[in-house]
Amino acid sequence: MDDLRPVATAGQSYTFGYLDDQTKRMIRRALLKAVAIPGYQVPFASREMPMPYGWGTGGVQVTAACLTPEDCLKVIDQGADDTTNAVSIRKFFERVAGVATTERTPEASVIQTRHRVPETPLREDQILVYQVPIPEPLRFLEPRETEARKMHALEEYGLMHVKLYEDIARHGHIATSYAYPVKVEGRYVMDPSPIPKFDNPKLESPALQLFGAGREQRIYALPPHTRVVSLDFEDHPFEPSKADHPCALCGAEDSYLDEVITDDSGTRMYVCSDTDYCATRRDQIATTATGDRA
Amino acid sequence: MVLRHLRARARCAGPGHAVTPLLDVRGIGKRYGSRLGCTGVSFDLWPGEVMGIVGESGSGKSTLLGCLSGHLAPDEGQVIFDTRDRGPVDTLGLSEPERRMLGRTDWAFVHQNPRDGLRMGISAGGNVGERLMAVGQRHYGAIRAEATDWLGRVEIAGDRIDDRPRDFSGGMQQRLQIARNLVTGPRLVFMDEPTGGLDVSVQARLLDLVRGLVREMGLSAVVVTHDLAVVRLLADRLMVMKDGRVVEAGLTDQVLDDPQDAYTQLLVSSVLQV
Numbered sequence: 001m002d003d004l005r006p007v008a009t010a011g012q013s014y015t016f017g018y019l020d021d022q023t024k025r026m027i028r029r030a031l032l033k034a035v036a037i038p039g040y041q042v043p044f045a046s047r048e049m050p051m052p053y054g055w056g057t058g059g060v061q062v063t064a065a066c067l068t069p070e071d072c073l074k075v076i077d078q079g080a081d082d083t084t085n086a087v088s089i090r091k092f093f094e095r096v097a098g099v100a101t102t103e104r105t106p107e108a109s110v111i112q113t114r115h116r117v118p119e120t121p122l123r124e125d126q127i128l129v130y131q132v133p134i135p136e137p138l139r140f141l142e143p144r145e146t147e148a149r150k151m152h153a154l155e156e157y158g159l160m161h162v163k164l165y166e167d168i169a170r171h172g173h174i175a176t177s178y179a180y181p182v183k184v185e186g187r188y189v190m191d192p193s194p195i196p197k198f199d200n201p202k203l204e205s206p207a208l209q210l211f212g213a214g215r216e217q218r219i220y221a222l223p224p225h226t227r228v229v230s231l232d233f234e235d236h237p238f239e240p241s242k243a244d245h246p247c248a249l250c251g252a253e254d255s256y257l258d259e260v261i262t263d264d265s266g267t268r269m270y271v272c273s274d275t276d277y278c279a280t281r282r283d284q285i286a287t288t289a290t291g292d293r294a
Numbered sequence: 295m296v297l298r299h300l301r302a303r304a305r306c307a308g309p310g311h312a313v314t315p316l317l318d319v320r321g322i323g324k325r326y327g328s329r330l331g332c333t334g335v336s337f338d339l340w341p342g343e344v345m346g347i348v349g350e351s352g353s354g355k356s357t358l359l360g361c362l363s364g365h366l367a368p369d370e371g372q373v374i375f376d377t378r379d380r381g382p383v384d385t386l387g388l389s390e391p392e393r394r395m396l397g398r399t400d401w402a403f404v405h406q407n408p409r410d411g412l413r414m415g416i417s418a419g420g421n422v423g424e425r426l427m428a429v430g431q432r433h434y435g436a437i438r439a440e441a442t443d444w445l446g447r448v449e450i451a452g453d454r455i456d457d458r459p460r461d462f463s464g465g466m467q468q469r470l471q472i473a474r475n476l477v478t479g480p481r482l483v484f485m486d487e488p489t490g491g492l493d494v495s496v497q498a499r500l501l502d503l504v505r506g507l508v509r510e511m512g513l514s515a516v517v518v519t520h521d522l523a524v525v526r527l528l529a530d531r532l533m534v535m536k537d538g539r540v541v542e543a544g545l546t547d548q549v550l551d552d553p554q555d556a557y558t559q560l561l562v563s564s565v566l567q568v
Contacts, residue, residue, distance in 0.1 A: 154391045158398075158428025162413075162420050165427065168434055169417055169456050233434040 017064040018096040027065035034221035039184030046217040057214030059131035074108035079116040079273030117199040119277040122207035132213035137191040203228040245270040250281035322371035331357035346529030354538040402475035406487035408467035465496035
């Protein structure tokens, strides 16, 4: 039970990447359709995975369908590589696919992420897989799924702006700070999964971006260099926001920050949410400092 | 027979510049299995005219209104609407996107129960602004100004703009629903028992308000009600329905003061006098 060697070397017969080949074909067909119609939610027959819903079953299935033995996998949970979700999914693929894993963004060929886009710019040879809890951006505005689909089909997205209107009326500004709705290639309105709106501009990327929602059984995609526009009003334009501090560890001023409360009297520090970005920067600073001394 | 007479009269008496009716309904019929919803209903509606449809419960009024407004698919007949860009078009033959577009621009539907026509969890301003945003308005300040203006026109205080309709009284909800529907300047309004469930003094204010708006905006309207006082106040013309058929039609005062059909006579004499 505690044998965590890759199953192939452990002498058992196991399909590469856990899913059976028919399932992978089914998911790849859905992925192809999703790439062909950017932002459109493609239904797929989501499988039971050995982890609970809400832990990234959709993302895991998409990753499993994309992985090849040569791939190098990185898993992000809220920007971090060392939290429960990231560690267990990384271990899962080390075991069932035997692929190489990394915490360094530039080294990875497939990156599965929950709630963040890496700070390091992505390349054309990388795939970013998002875990999506609720793929339907109209869900809490229009409770009928049939009607929501009709609204997508007929491009009736006025209701999306009603939500933003309510934000401004109540808070004086657009208070939606994560899962901020975007319009893809001037056609489909899409929920970018619960990434902070700070990450929205990064959705226009050279990398292929795939979104998997396991419980909701939907897959959607952003092909490389797809036009992604965050919804807004003419007099209340979209603003990617972050805490107005530099990172307390690496001093970065351009990265998204987590607020960490450090004692009972409310002292707090702001640190990069992307642990790899922060660590790399600290290494560079250390190297430069040593270099200066030498 | 009466109808033909009426059409001829409307053509002579109607607004001089209008050469085609706004709405031309021909032989609408709808069955629910073997039961009759309504059958053989035809009438013209001219710009600026209000048509009342009265009858008892189950007489096919609401079925007819559903067929006209596109909420129900009739089994037979035509609903020809004089569109802005293409002239008279049979709306039953329109594609769904076109019909829905019509439904949020030139047409409006006021439900009997405001809960059916409002989004109860969204502020009054958002409710009024929804149609504007649905047709592409993307300037928050402009949407808000328009919403404030419309709340004023339906006599809702400006400081209630950020309150949700569930905090409003029944009469206010109904007025909010009317504002939400009229904000895009529709040309044709369907109303299903607009004063149902309101007490008489609120009814009177609402009717007064609707009458004012109809005159001011030059709206055409089809009003379904079982309340003869409502049609007396609002409607220029009247159709009386019984068992899915139109039994009598004519100018409102004419029908109510000198009913010809036996059922209409019964209906008129059934009204309680205080």
